[in-house]
Each structure stands twice: as structure tokens, then as C-alpha cells.
Amino acid sequence: MEYEDEDRLCVTLEEFSLATENGSGMKRTGRKRSYDDDTREYKSKNLETERRRREKLSSRLLMLRSIVPIITNMNKATIVEDAITYIEKLQAKVQSLSHELHQMEATSEDTAETKTDEIDAAEDMRKWGIQEEVRVAQIDGNKLWVKIIIEKKRGRFSKLMEALNSFGIEPIDTNLTTTKGAFLITSCIQGKDGDRLAIHQTKNLLQDIINEI
Amino acid sequence: MEYEDEDRLCVTLEEFSLATENGSGMKRTGRKRSYDDDTREYKSKNLETERRRREKLSSRLLMLRSIVPIITNMNKATIVEDAITYIEKLQAKVQSLSHELHQMEATSEDTAETKTDEIDAAEDMRKWGIQEEVRVAQIDGNKLWVKIIIEKKRGRFSKLMEALNSFGIEPIDTNLTTTKGAFLITSCIQGKDGDRLAIHQTKNLLQDIINEI
DNA sequence: TTCTACACGTGACGC
């Protein structure tokens, strides 16, 4: 006789535990298949497959619930619902942040007009024979004098100041003059806490900054 | 193992139809079926409820799939899986953007030393009798002369320049002097494309900017 | 055919 042990096993696993828990006794279905006699208990072939599928889905839902911070209910449907709202919130936040960041970066972006301005600026500089220039000299123990001549671009001065600040360089006295398609910037700078600034390193830093803005 | 074979747990579709057909499909119910005679066929009271529940879950899963951009498969499990990865991606992106933005804003952040510097600056200003001041005057048709005296804070000048640029105000000639805990800024400004700047509005704008930086 | 994914109706369990 074929006692379907594996059949009983796979089916019973939870039922058995449940039965053992509540002591309600084993209850099992007789198979009512087209070929079915009273003693015959057989299962469909996809029983295990279906069980795996269910388990998989449940597991994924559990994972989903685990990464969604706000949970209103433990229901499967509500898990998905919360995930949906959370995704929407995340999307909105990403868009907002991205927009904000873009706005922040675009405070001195190049527009088409700016482009033409730049062309005009470069042309002006060439016409007037103005060369870009970065000079750094020592004033006293912890102050440097800086002279910068660069092509005029919109927002470039702002970016330069920002970069200086980010590198811990504090402008004490600064002068900007715009003329003939060029920025002439002279500044007296010092370190963040009065630290001494090395001349050559500062000059290189300035040139790096200028090349990037 | 004691399993009652006579107990019928699974009364499925075909049994149902069978029962409706001939009425003899039901064999007998030993224990679970409290109310079940041979001729009656309906039993599941929660049939419609369960159907709604399933429909709800399926619908939510469909919605979830609709808002997740990358879909590898149409399976329910894969839908949830893709949603999970998408959420993780979104979370990472939010964190990255937030960090980047914070970094960008923190280029001129207040540290403890800065705080004391600010205190010293305010104290200095009070000691020397320097008042904050914003003055705007007309130079010619499209240029304004601006004089600003504000408390010295790290990065404040940079922020001011940035704000001006973001509002389409172009500094032509600018002078910054740091003394006695204060920034003295004088600047000749004009509109982005040579547009005329209204005096009062510009002054209000400047004061708003200063209050925020 | 077999394989895969799904919807179905049902009993069990918790509140």
C-alpha cells in the first residue's frame, strides 16, 4: 500500500502544529478527485509549488512591511497600501530635494544669454588685451593679498566667495570691479581662525577654484 | 496518527457543483459541519467577504506595480520584490540628496567657534557703536549704489552675494571691509540684463536677505 | 504534454 507519507507530511506541518496546539484533533480532507475511493488520498501535483509560491509572497510582503516605516495595519492589503503611500512620499521628497538642489546649484547657472555674455566677455578681454591672472602676496604674518583677473561670468564672484569660505579662507577686505568683460578682484584674506595661509598653496587653490567655476 | 477520514474540510468548487448537481456529493460531516445536511449546498458565509479581500489585495498590488517604474515580472511576488528594491533605491537617493544639500548648505555653517565669534562680533559692534544699516541710492538709470553694514558672521558675505545672484542682481563693483565685528559692504549693482532696479523694492529685498543669512 | 501563476471556496483563528 502506498501510504503517502510525504503527502501527509507536507500537508500536516502546520495543521499538525495547530492541532497539537489547540488539541482540536486532526482533521484532514479526503481527496475528492475524479479518481477517488474512500481510502485513496492523493494530492494535486502542484501542492508544494503552490505552497512555495504563497510562502514567497508572504515573505516578500513581510520584507516590504519591514522597510516601510509607517504601518497602519498588519493586513496584507494595508501593507501594500502603506508601501504605496510611502513610495509616493519618497518620490515627492526626491523630487523636492532634487529641485531644491538644482535650484541651489542653478543660482548661477549658464543660460543662453549668459553664454552669449561669456562670449562677449571673452571677446572683450581679448580685444582689450586683458589676461587672466592670479597673484598672491604676503601682507603680514597671517594675511595674504590676492589679485585675481578672470573672465566675467554670471555668479562667478559669488561662487568664488563661497569656495573660499568652504576652504576656510576668510575675506577681510575685498574689492570687485567689473570692466571690459573681466572681473578684477582684490582681496585681503586670512585663515579661518587667524591661521597662517601658505602663499603657494593658496595660489594653487585659487587657480583650481577658478578653473572649476 | 489519528486522522478522521470522514471529516471533510475541503469542499471545493467541483464538490460544490457536484452537490448542486446531484446533491449526493456531500458524503457526511462528522464534526465540523454543525449544520450540514445532504441536500443543502451553501455553507461559506464569508465567501463574498473573502472575495472582496482578495480583490482588494490584488488591486493594491496592481496599484503598487503601477507606481514602481522598473518591473521585472508580472508576478505578485516579483511586484512586491521590485517595490522593495525601488523603495531602497528611493531611500538611498533621498539620503544622498539630503546629505548633498546639507553639505551644500553647511559650507558656511555655524560652529561653536563661529558662535563665539558672532558674540564677539555683536559685542564689538555694540562697543564701537556701530549700527546695522542698509542704504540704497540711485546712480544712473539702471544702476544702484548700495551700502550695507551688518554683523560679521562667517560666510555671510558669500551668502549675500549668492542671494543677490539668485535674485538676478549683478554686482558690478563691490567692496567689503571687515572691521570692529562688522561687515561694511558697498556695491554698485544692476539688474541681470541691465534691467532697472527699483530702489525701495531692492532695499526691502536686501533687508529680507540679510535677515535670513 | 508539463510547468507556472492565479483565483477560487473553505475552515481556522483572533478580536
Next chain:
DNA sequence: TGCGTCACGTGTAGA
């Protein structure tokens, strides 16, 4: 008690 949710095994449709 009833209502809501779940896992179960099965039939079935598409590839």
C-alpha cells in the same frame, strides 16, 4: 456570537 484575515488545497488557463 459575528466579522475580518489568513493559509490551505485545488481547478484552470496560458505558455
